[in-house]
Amino acid sequence: MPNVVRRPRSAVRRPVTIAVVAVLLLVVAFLAAAALVPFAPTTASATTYAAPRSSAPELRFPGYGATAVEAEGFPESLTTSGDRKKRSIASISKIVTALVVLDRKPLDVGQQGPTVRFTPAMEALYAQYAAKNGEVAPLPSDLRMSQYRVFQVALMESANNYAGALALWAFGSMDGYREAAAAWLDEHGLDDTTIVEPTGLDPRNRSTATDLVDLGKLALADPLVEQVVGTRSATVPGVGEIENSNKLLGMDGVEGIKTGTLDEAGACLLFAATYERGGRDVTVIGVMLGGVDHDSLDVDVRRLLHSVADDFHVVTLTHEGQTFGTYEAPWQDGVDATASRAASVLVWGRTEVTAKATFEPVTVGAAGDRVGSVRFRVSHHDPVTVPLELDAAIDDPGVWWRWSNPFRGVQFDPAAALG
Template identity: 80%
Template sequence: MTVAVIAVLLLVVAFLVAAAVVPFAPATASTATYRPPTASAADVRFPDYGATAVEADGFPESLTTSGDRKPRSIASISKVVTALVVLERKPLRPGEQGPDIRFTPEMAALYGQYAAQNGEVAPLPTDLRLSEYRAFQVMLMKSANNYAGSLALWAFGSMDGYRKAAATWLDAHGLDDTTIMEPTGLDPRNTSTATDLVDLGKLALADPLVKQVVGTAKATVPGVGDIENSNKLLGMDGVEGIKTGTLDEAGACLLFAATYQRGGRTVTVIGAMLGGVDHDSLDGDVRKLLHSVADDFHTITLTNAGQTFGTYQAPWQDEVDATASRAASLLVWGPTDVTAKTSLEPLTFGSAGERVGSVRFTVSHHDPVTVPLELDRSIEDPGVWWRWSNPFRGVELDRALVG
């Protein structure tokens, strides 16, 4: 065998070895175009009077308002502030009755004082002793002004002490457009905006005891008798509270909350409607508003399981898709903007189901949602015969040259 033949054979062997072992470059990766879901504009039904605000808790995009935005008299909605301020001084948990309140002559005198102003009052017999919880029931359910005043005197010693405590509490909770002069709401200078009252409603529902009391329809209180909740919408259309208000300067008012099941979760809608003519017409307008807000919830599909967000192309086989490993959806309110950003990892070979990247959905007013991407089938080594018949196709040339 001549030297030339041996040299040729060595070159052939070297070529075959090189073709068989030179590493491939990563498969070509490309991302797919994402078509976001669409939703129609919200259609919220507001009354044509006063001031109204409504928001679904946890859905800040749902906050919508109607009417003026100036502070208005809020009447007995003031008692919600009284309840929360008193509870800060005299904490009480659900299931507890709390300490007994001995009603003093000063407290008893409030009956005549508030009755003379046409305010709602409840019996307060001489030497009556009631638990803190029972007193809260009479104040919030029956809206008895003499019990609101009595609780303020019991907790703070004087009306001036209550007023200062209420101002401090409002400031601490960011209710900058709310002013409370006294605990009942009979003073028209107790004012707030509809949006501030929505925030007040959130604070009320966050307190388990207040939420329990304002959601109670009827109760029997020793020394007082049978009482009914002044909120006639309670139990209708998902309404679970919160507080009525009526005053010549304020009109008919309602701070309300209702719960609905939407998209497999409980959604609470909180609102305030001020300046109604009477409670019958106001209640009808609240029901229309609640229905319209609830109907604007919908679940959007961000991706279906197996949906393609990218592809890998290797020289030796057809495209392999990078697909969503799971479905993802989101409960939203009203029109919502959705964008998707796909990230694919460099890949030469891979097994079906292997994670190869992710897609991150950015949804307006919501936290981002990230879904892993996986190969829908394997990218396998083509084998030595393909390498020899397609010499150096798809190889990583830089590494080959270095080698």
């Protein structure tokens, strides 16, 4: 009987056990990998932005002379009508006189300033200007008056002898004033303005409408001039009650600044008016030259101001919570990237708006997490940037979803896979 070699049962079971263990280890490794391998971050897909629309302004200009108008802080609003040549500016010249004198002898609001003593040369201006049918005011009996009071009579009453007196007081002679005025105009870039004397009675005092708008800005930037030209009436010792020659003061927001009348210039007005628009004050500065008379000119100024003010409007760039992109995670519905706040801008006339959103890669995140920003470009304005945030959470899907959707949406590094 041949010898039979029997293997121990343990020897037979060993390969089976190893195989089972190996399979279990593979399953465990698979489950662990499926549960632990990180997901690849996703970037939101942008939504279409509907830019707000605005229409072109329709301003109501007169059909004569030269006109320019601009809202401070809105350079795109500068609009002109009529000719662009240099024109006689009459008593608007006194604004230059006031600013040039203040440049030499500054005076703060609330102060009377030094005493102006009227010399014989200054006294003689009364008869000199009256002979030219220019506006004049009586001198105080003691021939003394504070600098502030002289400014009031010169600018409000438009008294030529007081404007001339300021020039002589500050610069000693008309030649001295003329040189100082030329230097001041050059310093402030008023290249199209010529001033040969301080009152405007000389038609050679000339400027363009656009230069005068810039002059108006300079005048309102000086607190003293702004106060005086915006005062309707005052009582000046030695002179009496004076009234502002600008009859539009207090009407339709008008707060200054200077009238002008001369045969060669016609009726003229350098004006400013302030309106509340979009929660802020907006000042409109303009000039109208070459009118027939001040009554009709004032009507035209009011009509123009209304049309300028009506062209201001608030453009809404975005509402709070407005969607600019959507993150798509494989395990849940899309989550939006939304504006964290509302944004708007006050504009004038036709305005173009564009928006560009940038998104950060996101794997998981909580509602309210910042995930990017949207940058709005608004014509004639500085860009506006609004943060974007998740409007809901992007949660980790959990181990059961990972096991039932193995390696779906995971981050895969080819270099690591290739060793």
